[in-house]
Amino acid sequence: MIRIKAGVPRGVRPFVFGLPLMWGALAITYRLVCPLARHADLGARIVTTTVFFALGTGLILHVRRALLQELRQARRVARAAQNALLRPLPPRVGGLHTAAAQLSADRGARVGGDLYEVIATEHGVRVVMGDVRGHGLAALGTVAAVLGSFREAVHDEPELGAVLRRLDRALARHLRERAGDEHPVVEEFVTVLLLEIRPDGELLCINCGHPWPYLLTGTRVVPLADADPLPPLGAFPLPRELPAEPVGHLLPGETLVLHTDGAEDARDAHGRFFSLPDAIGEVLCGGPVTPQTILRTVFAALLRHTNGRPGDDVALLVLCNDPQQRAPSGARGGDISGSAARARATVAHPHPTNHL
CATH class of the missing domain: 3.60.40.10 (PPM-type phosphatase domain)
Known part of the structure; x- marks a missing residue:
């Protein structure tokens, strides 16, 4: 019996649901520990903001790539299942x-x-x-x-x-x-x-x-x-x-x-x-x-x-x-x-x- 379950693939769920928690924990840790967070200099704030933006963009792109790979795999499985049923x-x-x-x-x-x-x-x-x-x-x-x-x-x-x-x-x-x-x-x-x-x-x-x-x-x-x-x-x-x-x-x-x-x-x-x-x-x-x-x-x-x-x-x-x-x-x-x-x-x- 062929089973195809819709939804977010299991291998990607930790990335999808853990991303907000990871981002929030990183922001809190930075605020409490990093001296640059309490620095009044504009240049230091620009540097830290750039670092945060780069990290966040990298995480989002990684999750997006993993989701697209899983989606393509699910579509291939679905197409193979239908071709097995509706034979040419x-x-x-x-x-x-x-x-x-x-x-x-x-x-x-x-x-x-x-x-x-x-x-x-x-x-x-x-x-x-x-x-x-x-x-x-x-x-x-x-x-x-x-x-x-x-x-x-x-x-x-x-x-x-x-x-x-x-x-x-x-x-x-x-x-x-x-x-x-x-x-x-x-x-x-x-x-x-x-x-x-x-x-x-x-x-x-x-x-x-x-x-x-x-x-x-x-x-x-x-x-x-x-x-x-x-x-x-x-x-x-x-x-x-x-x-x-x-x-x-x-x-x-x-x-x-x-x-x-x-x-x-x-x-x-x-x-x-x-x-x-x-x-x-x-x-x-x-x-x-x-x-x-x-x-x-x-x-x-x-x-x-x-x-x-x-x-x-x-x-x-x-x-x-x-x-x-x-x-x-x-x-x-x-x-x-x-x-x-x-x-x-x-x-x-x-x-x-x-x-x-």
Whole structure:
């Protein structure tokens, strides 16, 4: 288990809290013992003042340097912990081009509470996208519990509903363990989107309180579905029946953009919401569409919209079915590009607009 504690590092605490005492003791000792302190000459006072200033500046600079070193080390540890949890995705998984990135709202810790993973299994390519309540270091433990359970369950469970139950049990167990820690656990929940992409491109989905992905088909950007999702994990018990809902097909040349709610909840200085479909649409008008191009364009637009200060963590996951490059034969999960014959039931929705 990885533990990262915020606050002043232990090795620097004696300097931080002892500096005022050291300075006060030195001033009193100087006043009582040093003859120059009682000397009326202006030159002597200037000399002693200069000495005190030099000593104080040296102490402050030493403490500052030690604090910066400890802070850089804490950030490296936090980044390593998050990289161990959110492992970099391979460029191709089961015939899909993939890319993902996260933008954390916690500028000091540089970590967030968003989670994602793409795994090729014998049942197809399985995807999870989630968002832990809150952000920063406190959310890392919950991310680890959910992702660890998903990475095992997707290979063991033939149905998405069984995978979701495994995630729910892992979350409940994690929260019970945290309840016995030194800090009380506040009410916590996780929004989760489970997606299964079968070898013929069919899409099955279970949504627990998460935003629906966007589908890029031709020159259109449309929501993958508009059904009401289940409640987030941890908020309420799961229903007895958890069937995976078919939501169409991912045909060759089409792309899915999964995201967390931090993207569409981001506001500018005037309170206007960020339009994720419009940002994705800029990619469609700018030339070849690749997962990396989508990530760069959307994050650049988001940072412009929020003036570089997003109010919440933002994660994007892009899955592209490229008909030009097929997965090697025998790859786990199959090649979803192999069947364009099956028609997809097109879901037509109005283009979302900003909320004022």
